[in-house]
Amino acid sequence: MIRKLGFYPGCVMSAEQYAYEMSIREVLPDLGVELVDLENTSCCGAPLRSVNLLMQMYLSARNIAVCEEKGLDMFVPCALGHLSLVETKNRLNNSKELREKIVKKLKENEGLEYRGDLEIYHTVDLLHDVIGVERIKEKVSNPVKWKIACHYGCHTIRYTEAGRPDAAEHPSKMEEIIKAIGGETWNYSEKLNCCGAPLMVTHKEAALTKTGEKLKAVKDRGFDALAIVCPYGGRLLDGKQEKAGSTIGEKLDVPVFYLTQLVGLAVGRNPDRLGLNLNLSPVDRLI
Amino acid sequence: MGKTAVFLCHCGDNIAATVDIEKLKKEFSKDKNLVVKNHMFLCSEAGQQMILDTLDKNKDVDRLVIASCSPKHHWNIFKDCVKQKLNAYMFEMANIREHCSWVHSDREEATKKAYSIIKGAINKVQHHEPIGTVDVPVNRDVLVIGAGIAGMHASLELADKGFHVYLVEKEASIGGNMTKLGRTFPTDDCSMCTVSPIMNEVKAHPNIELLTLSEVVGLSGRVGDYNVTVETKPRYVDLDRCTACGLCTEKCPVSIPNNYNLGLDKTKAIHIPFDGSVPNAAFIEEEACLKINKGVCGICEKVCPADAVDFNQKKERRELKVGAIVVATGYQQTDLSNTEYYYEHPDVITGLELERMIVPSGPTGGKVVCPSDGREPKTITFIQCAGSRDKRHKEYCSNICCMYSIKNAKIMRAKFPDATINMCYIDIRAPGRRNEEYYALAREKNINMIMGRPSQIMDTPDGRLFFDVFDKATNKFMRVESDLIVLATALEPSEGTKRMAKVLHLQYGLDKFLSPLHVKIAPVDTTTEGIYIIGTAEGPKSIQDSITDAGAAASRVATILKDDVATVDLTTAVIDPDKCTRCGLCREACRYGAITESYEVVDMACKGCGKCVSVCPEDAIEIRHLTKAQLRAQVDGILEGDPDSVIAYTTETCGYNAADIAGTSRMEYPSMVKVVKLPCVGRLSVEDILYPFEKGAKGVMIFACPKGLCHYVDGTEAAEEKYMKAREILEEKGVDVNRLRFVEILTPDGQKFQRSCREMAEYLKGVQ
Amino acid sequence: MMGLTDLFNMSKPEGDKQKELIRQLAVLGVKNPSLCFQCAKCTSGCEAMKLLELQPHSVMASVKTGFLDEMMNSDVIWACVGCFKCKERCPQEMSPVDVMFILKNWYVMSGGSLPGDYQNLLQGILSTGYIQEPVEVLDKDNKGWSREKLGLPKRGHPKNINGFMSALSQLAAEKL
Structure with a gap:
């Protein structure tokens, strides 16, 4: 075992994007990461940035405190959640005023002790930096020999100042992992484009247009599939592909996998245990 | 009294x-x-x-x-x-x-x-x-470092005035970046036609001694009496014999990217730097040569009809004695890979790469093409401020980009009457005489001026470049497809300029360009007397401005070296023989061998740093310009005036300058901090550090030049040692050691000075 | 009458609000918008520009000059997807995205009605701690799968839901 981490799935993954969660739980122990479920968790607050930034930071801070109670570092596979938690940790470290305000409320209302000195990992840096590409490579028994486009999602890589799992302009860790498990991949110009997910709250049509354009780009670039690391994005890119297609007047049929599902396939885990039956995009075509 | x-x-x-x-x-x-x-x-x-x-x-x-x-x-x-x-x-x-x-x-x-x-x-x-003062002989030879347009012009000016000039250039040919340009604004004349005669004049001048493939690696001495170490790489070709026939290049089997052409074409491991290079002779790129690295081949040696190839040449070191030094080490283009500028696409090029394609003798024979496939571009887009005016890259404006991009857009229009030419900009900067007029001429050339800049450059699945940009003028969000994108890449100090800052102990800004003594009234002087900075080593500037600098520096050198003898102040150490026990500690501390075996100070060797004073157990040695009595009296006076003071000992250079810059930048800090200037923090003895505490000071700070950048070799290390010792003593006495602080600081870092003072005051407030 | 006046609606810059905005940005560690030099790179890269015509550079310009109310009450700032491209690539290290977050927060605080699904998200968090409850999802054969059926453990939830809600409602009334 190389690491024991508090597992914080966040709203979307734990409420509907079960495929991501299943593949994480199936794959990580095999690669040396023990996941410990946390009991007192809630939403990370990221969806509330526009409504109230103090609430957002409180929610992020409370989940950090919940994990710190266990004395563990943290694994946050949702990009949106990861950014919110890391950013809040930084902000509370940099502003005495904010820290006092939030810490006091955590203590008084929920009896939580906040320290803010834990490490917070996302899927990309956990696989690439902690587990390491070499270790993954060693375990590969069933290489996935497809052409796979990588989609990091906005919050996995931006913004640099907050400290992200990979570089903002030329991220490459997902690509290295894809290559390690036998896939072929290359850079494409739309790689950093947004999938539209956050717009679902206020502008559904626009959100689906962005999803459609992103998937069309992946298709036009000659990829067989798309790999993702964000449940918020998965909800649209995988779950609403048909709708996105009709919004932009295109037929879209891009198989979309969570990166952990692809790693699971490559290291020979049972496809059923990776939640592949729950992917709504045509993943069967490849498996 | x-x-x-x-x-x-x-x-x-x-x-x-x-x-x-x-x-x-x-x-x-x-x-x-x-x-x-x-x-x-x-x-x-x-x-x-x-x-x-x-x-x-x-x-x-x-x-x-x-x-x-x-x-x-x-x-x-x-x-x-x-x-x-x-x-x-x-x-x-x-x-x-x-x-x-x-x-x-x-x-x-x-x-x-x-x-x-x-x-x-x-x-x-x-x-x-x-x-008192002492008269010293003045060496009237001059060293010019860097043989670009500024360095060459300064050399010629000085040589014409009768000074012997050593011109040191790290490349195999003199000429610098100007030899790479196509045409130059605002006259649009051919760059090589302007610079080539100057190169030849430099070569022919009896008062100029040229050292190519050479770099300055060491400096000691003072104005009128500098000792410079120059390292020369082997050329592996005898300059006197080589006739530049080119046969060696033809036969050489090792093909390498041609750095001179910014990798736009290939050359061989042995080659002549470029058409019209001076000296006009071949040289071997060490890293690429089979003979040098693997002991095989040696074809060039065999085919050379003049018997000029010489693999026995070795790296050489030479000591030069000069009275003054002119630094003209220039700029380079900033590397924008790993940014949003999509530098990886072959058809995204820099302004300098476009210049190479404009030059008739360049890699494309003067044809401007898309490097990816050699096709003629139908749409050419210039993107301004690529890396400039950008706090994430270079905060400054690179000065010449607006003008040279306008010039290149005009040239593109002349070459391609039907092409679409776009320019994305923030503002066009064409100040001063002739430049706005020049811009006006360009406006008649049907160039789409887009008032906005792209966020990211992309390409289509079949490799065509495009980007989206919001144009503030038309209020339109536009997609701009281009065959060729030319970035006005930010200029930065060359590697050589950055190295010279260290070797010559020159002051530089946070932007790494060398800093003049005074931005307005001493623009080519430096904080070291007898060393001058010119051209783009001091900041991005035009050829005109570089030449103006060169003339100014030549004049400054002529002034300072006008006599054979100079009078210098005796700001040196002096030993009281009655007190001295000849223990040897001062001799051990001195990095200049300025104290003789008979314990006398050699005035000409002593730099006056005061490190000897800090180690003398008998108080037998003093520096004339800062005696123990003076230092203590100053501290006493400050504390008399304000008993709640923090004494900030600073070096005369970095530390004091940083405090000055905090001043000129109006960076407020707590008034309890009072600066006491030392020649070097190495002057401080443990007792000097503790003295203010004895007199009731709230705290003591020591602002030292960073290690490795000490102006007296290792004064910073010496001071740190004393600081550690002083901490121990404070601890023994039960005094809070956090009231004593040691800060390494660079000249431009007024912010750090401010921050350090604030932190100190904040801390003191907390413990009260 | 001194100073600037917007002749379209006769409004004037609001210096106090501008000061408060700058203060709140500082609390978040975000720089004062005054450094913006209007290169419009943010707008060129804005994910909500083409579809929803969001122009971050003009939000910055208005904020810089002090015309805050107009921006605060405009629909267009709700088009921001929060992708952080403007912040990442700004040559002056400005953060239009954070400016818009604060303006939206103010709009909500001033009693403005929440657009789109925000009311539901907020309600969800206040009652259960999450924006949504776990659902039974359908696979391609229209077969339903819950967490339980998939063998996934129950997800965590705020143990002291009253304390949790009270903390959030206190914060809703507080200034950043």
């Missing part, structure tokens, strides 16, 4: 707006030993006359304090003034502008601090003694 005159400068309202000069005058006038005067501008002729008149009228005055700006600013002016009546060292400057009025806003607080600073200076000056 006579009386002391104190002169208070208003500096217009620079000082007087924050410091109550009248109040200070009243306070100091209470002391019958002081003659106190004030003036609106002490540095003016009238101000200086008042100083002279005061000395004339008060014959009992034998020393003075000038409370005004930083000594870095006007020390020489006041020194020359004082010298007319007294010894030049019988005065002390109290810096109540940069260290007081410019960094505090509360009038009462600032006045209190000014009082304390001046009190320190008055106390100190009581211990001043006249310092």
Whole structure:
């Protein structure tokens, strides 16, 4: 075992994007990461940035405190959640005023002790930096020999100042992992484009247009599939592909996998245990 | 001892707006030993006359304090003034502008601090003694580093004036970046046609000695007597024999990217740098040659009809003696890979790469093409400020990009009458005579000026470049497809410039360009007398401005080397033979071998850093310009003026300069901090560090030049050792060691000075 | 009458609000918008520009000059997807995205009605701690799968839901 981490799935993954969660739980122990479920968790607050930034930071801070109670570092596979938690940790470290305000409320209302000195990992840096590409490579028994486009999602890589799992302009860790498990991949110009997910709250049509354009780009670039690391994005890119297609007047049929599902396939885990039956995009075509 | 005159400068309202000069005058006038005067501008002729008149009228005055700006600013002016009546060292400057009025806003607080600073200076000056001078021979040879247009022009100017010039160039040919350009603004003449005659003139001049493939690696000495170490890489070709026939290149089997053409084409491991290079001879790129690296091949040696190839050449070191040095090491383009500029696509090029394609003798024979497939571009887009005016890359404006991009857009229009030409910009900067007119000519050329800049450059699945941009002028969000994108890439100091900063101990900014002594009134001088900076080593600038610099520096050199003998002050160490026990500690500490076996100081070798003083157990050695008595008296005075002070010992260079920059940038910090200037922090003994605590100071800070950048080799390390020792002693005595701090700081880092002072004050507030 | 006036609606810059905005940005560690030099790179890269015509550079310009109310009450700032491209790539290290977050927060605080699904998200968090409850998802054969059926453990939830809600409602009334 190389690491024991508090597992914080966040709203979307734990409420509907079960495929991501299943593949994480199936794959990580095999690669040396023990996941410990946390009991007192809630939403990370990221969806509330526009409504109230103090609430957002409180929610992020409370989940950090919940994990710190266990004395563990943290694994946050949702990009949106990861950014919110890391950013809040930084902000509370940099502003005495904010820290006092939030810490006091955590203590008084929920009896939580906040320290803010834990490490917070996302899927990309956990696989690439902690587990390491070499270790993954060693375990590969069933290489996935497809052409796979990588989609990091906005919050996995931006913004640099907050400290992200990979570089903002030329991220490459997902690509290295894809290559390690036998896939072929290359850079494409739309790689950093947004999938539209956050717009679902206020502008559904626009959100689906962005999803459609992103998937069309992946298709036009000659990829067989798309790999993702964000449940918020998965909800649209995988779950609403048909709708996105009709919004932009295109037929879209891009198989979309969570990166952990692809790693699971490559290291020979049972496809059923990776939640592949729950992917709504045509993943069967490849498996 | 006579009386002391104190002169208070208003500096217009620079000082007087924050410091109550009248109040200070009243306070100091209470002391019958002081003659106190004030003036609106002490540095003016009238101000200086008042100083002279005061000395004339008060014959009992034998020393003075000038409370005004930083000594870095006007020390020489006041020194020359004082010298007319007294010894030049019988005065002390109290810096109540940069260290007081410019960094505090509360009038009462600032006045209190000014009082304390001046009190320190008055106390100190009581211990001043006249310092003599000595005449030294002046070496009238000159070293010019970098043979680009600025360095060549300076060399020719100096050589024509009769000076012997060593011109050192790290490349195999002289000429620099200007040889790579197509045409130059605002005259649009062919760059090589302008620079080539200058290169040949340099080569032919009897007073210029050319050293190519050479770099300066060491420097010692002082103005009029510099000793420079130059390292020359082997060329592996005998310059006298090579006829530049090119046969070796033809036969060489090793193909390598042609760096001169920015990798746009290939060349061989042995090649002539470029058409018209000087010297016009082949050279071997060491890293690529099979013979040198693997001991095989050697074809060039066999085929050379002139028998010029010589694999026995070795790296050589040479010592040059010169009186002055001109640094002209230039710029390079900033590397924008791993940014949003999509530098990886072959058809995204820099302005300099486009220049190479414009040159008829360049890699494409003067044809502008898309490097990816050699096709003629139908749409060419210029993107301005690529990396410039960008805090994430280069905060400064690169100065020449607007003009050269306009020029290149004009050239593209002439070459491709039907092409679409776009330019994305923030603002067009074409200031001064001729430039706006030049821009106006370009506006007639049907160039789409897009007022906005792209966020990211992309390409389509079949490799065509495009980006989206919002144009503020038309209010349109546009997709711009281009065959060729030309980035106006930010300029940055060349690697050589960055190295010279270290080797020559030159001051540089946070942007890494070399800093002049004074931005406005001493633009080519540096903080080291006898070393001058010109051209783009000092900042991005045009060819015209570089040549102006070169002329100015040549004139400065001629001034400083006009006589065979120079008079220098004896600001050196001196040993009291009655006290000296010949223990050897001072000799061990001195990095210049300035103390003889018979314990006498060699004035010509001593740099006056004072490290010897800090180790002498018998108080037998002193430096004339900062004696123990002076230092302690100054601290006493400051604490008398404000018992709650923190004493900030600074080096004369980085530390003091950083405090000055905090001043000129109006970075406020707590007024309890008072600067005490040392030649080098190596001057501090453990007792000197502890002394302020004994006298009740709230704290002591030591601002040292960063390790490796000490102006006296290892003064910083020496001071750190004493600091550690002082900490131990404080701890033993039960004094809070956090009241003593050691900070390494660079000249431009006024922010760090401010931060350090604030942190100290904050801490002291907390423990009270 | 001194200073600037917007002749379209006769409004004037609001210096106090501008100061408050700058203060709140500082609390978040975000720089004062005054450094913006209007290169419009943010707008060129804005994910909500083409579809929803969001122009971050003009939000910055209005904020810089002090015309805050107009921006605060405009629909267009709700089009921001929060992708952080403007912040990442700004040559002056400005953060239009954070400026818009604060303006939206103010709009909500001033009693403005929440657009789109925000009311539901907020309600969800206040009642259960999450924006949504776990659902039974359908696979391609229309077969339903819950967490339980998939063998996934129950997800965590705020143990002291009253304390949790009270903390959030206190914060809703507080200034950043």
